[in-house]
Structures are given as structure tokens and as C-alpha cells.
Amino acid sequence: MPTGVAIRDVRDQLFEAAERVLLRDGPSALTSRAVTTEAGCAKGVLHRHFADFDAFLAELVLDRIARIDDQAAALRRTAGTGTVADNLTRELIDLFGSVAVAIVSLVTSRDDLRARLRTARPTGVPVLSDAATAITSYLTAERDLGRITADADIDTLAPTLIGAVHMLFADRQGTPPDTGAVRKVVTAVMAGVA
Known part of the structure; x- marks a missing residue:
């Protein structure tokens, strides 16, 4: 049974969400939860595509x-x-x-x-x-x-x-x-x- 809806271009969606959080709230507010909430997806989505949050930020x-x-x-x-x-x-x-x-x-x-x-x-x-x-x-x-x-x-x-x-x-x-x-x-x- 599927656990959710597939997200197209997950990487780009997460990067764009991170940019919005960063621009709106600054670097101290940039967390994996803030990014996934902004992107409208589960926190696990980020960790399925990146080794950890710093790996995500480095790729961004x-x-x-x-x-x-x-x-x-x-x-x-x-x-x-x-x-x-x-x-x-x-x-x-x-x-x-x-x-x-x-x-x-x-x-x-x-x-x-x-x-x-x-x-x-x-x-x-x-x-x-x-x-x-x-x-x-x-x-x-x-x-x-x-x-x-x-x-x-x-x-x-x-x-x-x-x-x-x-x-x-x-x-x-x-x-x-x-x-x-x-x-x-x-x-x-x-x-x-x-």
C-alpha cells in the first residue's frame, strides 16, 4: 500500500523550499523540518535523497x-x-x-x-x-x-x-x-x- 504521493523533482522542490525559508527567516531557521514543512512533504523525504542535512545544504x-x-x-x-x-x-x-x-x-x-x-x-x-x-x-x-x-x-x-x-x-x-x-x-x- 502506498505511503504517499510521489513528488516530482524532489531535489529542486527541496532546494526552492530551503531558499524560501532562508530568505524569509534567515540561516538560523533553516532546519530539515523547516525545509520539508515548506516543501509540503514528510521529513523522511529529505533524508531519502541526501545523507544528512549538511549534505543537503552542501548540494544546495x-x-x-x-x-x-x-x-x-x-x-x-x-x-x-x-x-x-x-x-x-x-x-x-x-x-x-x-x-x-x-x-x-x-x-x-x-x-x-x-x-x-x-x-x-x-x-x-x-x-x-x-x-x-x-x-x-x-x-x-x-x-x-x-x-x-x-x-x-x-x-x-x-x-x-x-x-x-x-x-x-x-x-x-x-x-x-x-x-x-x-x-x-x-x-x-x-x-x-x-
């Missing part, structure tokens, strides 16, 4: 990093079009307007999760490091096209942009910054090299 973070990789490819394709400041502003808003800020809070608040992620990503803060890599790749393409100066220190510019814009978005309770505020930071950081 890695899945979201894969999305950053997709965004990075799209950003590189914008090299040579529009303005560098507009491309960076749009990308940084897309990145930090998503669940990325909440994921960073989650990673920094859970030691076991961070330790698990270190096996795949031994340095840096996941999501932020990946975003910096994406920006570095884009800036390199723009430098190769001559749209930023040949001596631009891209390895410093990219993490500076990530850090400065992350600070604008970091308050989970506040109003997100508008495009003008993000563009102001981008313009200030890129002054002298664009």
Missing part, C-alpha cells in the same frame, strides 16, 4: 554556484557591448538580488557546511569567490578588447567590486539598493581603468 550551495557559472558565461558574452559599468551593474544586481546573499550568510554561519564545502572549494567563501571569478573573467575579456586599461589590476578589481556591492545588499531586513547605488559603487571602483 553547489547548485547555486552552478547558476553563477551560467551567469558568468552570459556576462562574458556581453564583453564589447554596452558599457562596462552597465554590464557590471546589471550582473552584480542579478547576483546579489538573488538568494546569493542569504547563501553566504548560511555558509558563514554553519561550520560543518563550510568544512564539507572545503573539499570541493578549498579557499575563499563559496558564492563570493565564484562571483569574483566570473567578474575577473569578464574584466579580462574587456581588457583584451581594449575597453579597460591594459594595466588594470583585475585580480584586485573583481573582489573589490564583489565586496563593495555585497555590503550594499547584506542587510536581509532592509530595502535592497537601487540600480543607481550599485552603479555608483561600480563607477567608483572602476574609475581610472575604464
Whole structure:
């Protein structure tokens, strides 16, 4: 006799539920019970698909990093079009307007999760490091096209942009910054090299 209704795309449903809990209530509220309740399924569903809750969280973070990789490819394709400041502003808003800020809070608040992620990503803060890599790749393409100066220190510019814009978005309770505020930071950081 069946014990329940089969759930399609369980992994995605659980990840989306975790994001909603994380965005609404913060990393301290993210528990396996909170996720399965939000997803509308039994707690055992999560544990049937993942070894434990930290394994689930690690997969969630890695899945979201894969999305950053997709965004990075799209950003590189914008090299040579529009303005560098507009491309960076749009990308940084897309990145930090998503669940990325909440994921960073989650990673920094859970030691076991961070330790698990270190096996795949031994340095840096996941999501932020990946975003910096994406920006570095884009800036390199723009430098190769001559749209930023040949001596631009891209390895410093990219993490500076990530850090400065992350600070604008970091308050989970506040109003997100508008495009003008993000563009102001981008313009200030890129002054002298664009």
C-alpha cells in the first residue's frame, strides 16, 4: 500500500523550499523540518535523497554556484557591448538580488557546511569567490578588447567590486539598493581603468 504521493523533482522542490525559508527567516531557521514543512512533504523525504542535512545544504550551495557559472558565461558574452559599468551593474544586481546573499550568510554561519564545502572549494567563501571569478573573467575579456586599461589590476578589481556591492545588499531586513547605488559603487571602483 502506498505511503504517499510521489513528488516530482524532489531535489529542486527541496532546494526552492530551503531558499524560501532562508530568505524569509534567515540561516538560523533553516532546519530539515523547516525545509520539508515548506516543501509540503514528510521529513523522511529529505533524508531519502541526501545523507544528512549538511549534505543537503552542501548540494544546495553547489547548485547555486552552478547558476553563477551560467551567469558568468552570459556576462562574458556581453564583453564589447554596452558599457562596462552597465554590464557590471546589471550582473552584480542579478547576483546579489538573488538568494546569493542569504547563501553566504548560511555558509558563514554553519561550520560543518563550510568544512564539507572545503573539499570541493578549498579557499575563499563559496558564492563570493565564484562571483569574483566570473567578474575577473569578464574584466579580462574587456581588457583584451581594449575597453579597460591594459594595466588594470583585475585580480584586485573583481573582489573589490564583489565586496563593495555585497555590503550594499547584506542587510536581509532592509530595502535592497537601487540600480543607481550599485552603479555608483561600480563607477567608483572602476574609475581610472575604464
